[in-house]
Amino acid sequence: MSASAAGVVSRTNGKSRIDSGYRMSVSEPLTDGHGRRIEDLRVSVTDRCNFRCQYCMPAEGLPWLERAEILSFDEIERLVALFARMGVHAVRLTGGEPLVRRDFPRLLRMLAAIEELQDLAITTNGFRLERDAAALVAAAGSSQRPGGGVRFNVSVDSLQRDRFYALTRRDALDQVMRGLACLAQYPQAHPIKVNAVALRGFTEDEVPAFVELARHSAYEVRFIEFMPLDADRAWTSDQVLTGAELHAMVDALHPLEPLEREPSATARVYRFSDGRGRIGFISSVSEPFCADCNRIRLTADGRLRTCLFSLNETDLRGPLREGADDHELERLVRDAVWRKELKHQIGEPGFIQPARTMSAIGG
């Protein structure tokens, strides 16, 4: 028996704690069959959304999950705590649109109390940030976590009102920009990222305005290549405006210098040579970063997905509701993670688009 299993004191975040045998059994890092350590969990808290972005959802929406199918806050907390004990230290809450889930700040407060979590983040379309920014920042700050912050990625695909409307099918650009401004008041919420999905024939015209935003605001702008996760299944490779093309356009306006890439980061981040602002490129399609992917995903209905493009998923909700103990859940998780896909196969002959759209997976 190891020292830890015998119940010795370990240190986490500078605090002493007696390890139980159980903690010992889950302290093994969560690793896949390709040697990648899994440290980042994306949790979709709802499949619903108040936008209808063209590249994600049809105008009429999608058949939403029933309430009973969605994990409760207690169920999410239990699973996140389990993952955290296996070495997942970063959790991102997504949707659909996470801020449409009723009482969402309460969930954030519950998760912020999980001491192993170092990094809490939210991906949102920003529509309800004006209403919720203060509550979210307060909820995240209620814990002892170092920094007590929560980081935000806010999706903004156009900085022109009519084009924003055309793309999201909501006339909401002003509302989103006001939400961003509210958030920016809180130092704990920085750095704030603004994410734009890059679409050929659309985003080219947006580049100068996004460059200005990146240079003259506190936001870090990032372009994300369009991926085949749209409900309409209309994705074709020629609609992907690549990170390299965007980089060239931006660099021609204002020269860029690369910043060092953080391990497992999705974005290649640059600073403007004159020191004003940063901009990033997430080239998931043209330059996949699968080799050091450390991410897994939990859907709103409690399925574990080991890749955005997984064709299989592992049900955790069923066992959870049937009374599985943490050991059983841990075994299910480890088995699923062990089989994590080596890489996505977009652009290869055998590629199959998963049945779930981005809104039902969690970005």
Ligand code: 5AD
């Ligand atoms: N390709 C790339 N990004 C997408 N998103 C949604 N659908 C797609 C897609 N098909 C983005 C959203 C948001 C995040 C959750 O994922 O714009 O930034």
Ligand code: SF4
């Ligand atoms: Fe909603 Fe995000 Fe999908 Fe747009 S991309 S419809 S904001 S879930």
